[in-house]
Amino acid sequence: MENLLMMHEKDNVAICLKDAVANESVVVEKKSNQSKYNITLINDIPFAHKVALNDVVKGELIIKYGEIIGRATQNIKTGEWVHIHNVESTRARGDQHVK
């Protein structure tokens, strides 16, 4: 497997299959058709964490496995680390619930 694995062609994030560092150029593998291309990482990315495959604006949905996994809480750039600091869940949000 290459450095970044896309689980579904609709995804805007991919899984980093190694501990990668900022400014490193990594290969993205599309699971569907094995096509490959490179992107440059903005942050250090821990093994198995996610990287944005394109620019995402605040409020936009994050897609993995071709399904919604959350919503961006800030603008995210291509190659940026995607995790709890910039993505929130859309489910079980009692903290946001207005009674």
Next chain:
Amino acid sequence: MSNKIMAYRRPDGKIGIRNDVAIISAMDNTNPSANRIASLVKGTIPITTPFGRGQIGHDLKSTQDALAGLGNHPNVAAVLLLSLTLETAEPIRKSLEASGKPVVTMGLQEIGGTLDLTIAGAKVAAKMVLDASELMREPCDMGDLVIGVECGGSDATSGLASNPATGKFSDKLIDAGGTIIISEPAEFMGAEHLLAARAVHKEDGDRIVEMVKCFEDIAIDNGVDMRGTNPTLDNIAGGLTTLEEKSLGAIAKGGTRPIQGIVEYGIHPENHRGLVVMNTPSAACESMTGLAAGGCHIIIFSTGAGNSIGATPICPTIKITGNPRTMKNMGENIDVNVSTIITENETIESAGERLWNHVEKVANGKKTSAEVLGEDQLSVSRWGLSV
């Protein structure tokens, strides 16, 4: 890959892959006696609960169903059932009748003190173990197995390697006529529409959505974000950002076949073969106790960052991981290594076949790491407050 295993044939026709004697305590006060008997007599397994008193309605029935389900388990050859009185043991004793296996019930107040109960129980249990040890394994089909699929200590490798490999096994077992039980509907959240669409009966699809909503409402009613509880802090450290992401990876372990039915906590899926959903909380210990009580011969436990817990020894737990670091750090707690999917481009198909071969060995008597190390835990879920 073979479809044949050597297993024990029980009086009700089911097959068992272990041949233990269960010492079941129907309630809190006979737990110490059950544990003492189990420590005196090799080949016995204590089944205890800190509850059983002050329970009411569905919650009471569910505890009794789960304890009876563990006694009815086909890996159990015989049952010694303890309770404060014979009358309080009666609902569970009655449920054990259908299995046709030897069952002896003892009430503490009828027998005397706890030392009297321990001695009387140990004598009965020793005879049960001697009798059970005469039983011989005979040729049976893999397709008669019921396997629970569970995940814990998940990380982003779970949805990439260990859950899909488990899912490949699930599909193969179902195609061979077997049964897979997937539990933890809270961890369907964000993926429930995909499962609901696979339900053979529309009402089961609706029920899947409703079960998920019941768990989601707990977070809503408490005014909190589920994140931190689920995904857990170790899930988050392992790269899982939201429960939706975890769920979409988690459901892969159930494979791709249609959902044939839904069972409540600790209930054997008597009327279904194929893929079955069980309603359990998502804490592994409670979920696995439900799966064991539901008659799972084996639980396949998929882990990412590593989780050592095993189900009661009545139901051996096979640990599988796709994370190469977990293999390095916690290898003693892992039975099947599929990190080769990430490190060596092994196909999911090949990993699923290796898992099949391992399940076959465990069904034939090979021990799991959790069995040998004694990592088993048991906790029957509660569905209401004590009164």
